[in-house]
Amino acid sequence: MTFALDPRLAADTLPAGHLPLCEVRLMNDARFPWLVLVPRRAGARELHDLCPADRALLMEEATAASAMLAARGAFKVNVGALGNIVAQLHVHVVARMPDDAAWPGPVWGSGTRQPYQGNAGQSLADTLSQALGTQEHP
Amino acid sequence: MTFALDPRLAADTLPAGHLPLCEVRLMNDARFPWLVLVPRRAGARELHDLCPADRALLMEEATAASAMLAARGAFKVNVGALGNIVAQLHVHVVARMPDDAAWPGPVWGSGTRQPYQGNAGQSLADTLSQALGTQEHP
Incomplete structure (x- = not known):
């Protein structure tokens, strides 16, 4: 496999580069700078489906995304692996601000996604991808 | 320090033992088997506030909690570090079922916490603590 x-993840997000373990995607929701990291491991659904080395890499890649968003001004970063709707293992890394649309609640299930206009989404995805030092090819 | x-974490949860890095707590909410792992590192707020070795340990402890809840029948495990309300770094590890009170939405911010009755909460905390192989002392 x-x-x-x-x-569904592909449809809801924009490409934001590749890290050694994960595909990086930007959620197409202008309300929140919201990255999604997807380990390139077929069939993985829970953290315990990954081997320990992959889990350590996932932690480091999620942390790099978190630190990058904090450096760009996030008040708090929310990190979560839920998977209730899309089973494929994926980790959300979301920049939160005290005046954002869902604060202090979670972004998941909050209101309606507001797609970026024009090329604003892909432009932000490219900026964050560069800030994260992603690779062009997996 | x-x-x-x-x-606030102390008030909302029950003690469920100690792991090498984390205090383990059971959220006092009978709607969901819900563990909270709190790294014993003063001042940590984000993943990037921990050193890499502590992050790797946190990942392994969260994964152990996740695998334990899955082995006990969770349909899906939700893992998240939010911290919008309580800044102290803590990781939620929540057993989810398709018929639970918040499915498929997140547990955070969903409805009202329903405290366990009598000693049911501490009894479950002790059972999960034992299943997780926690230590009596940090």
């Missing part, structure tokens, strides 16, 4: 990005 | 459990 080879890895393929879940179609 | 020495580590002390945030008073």
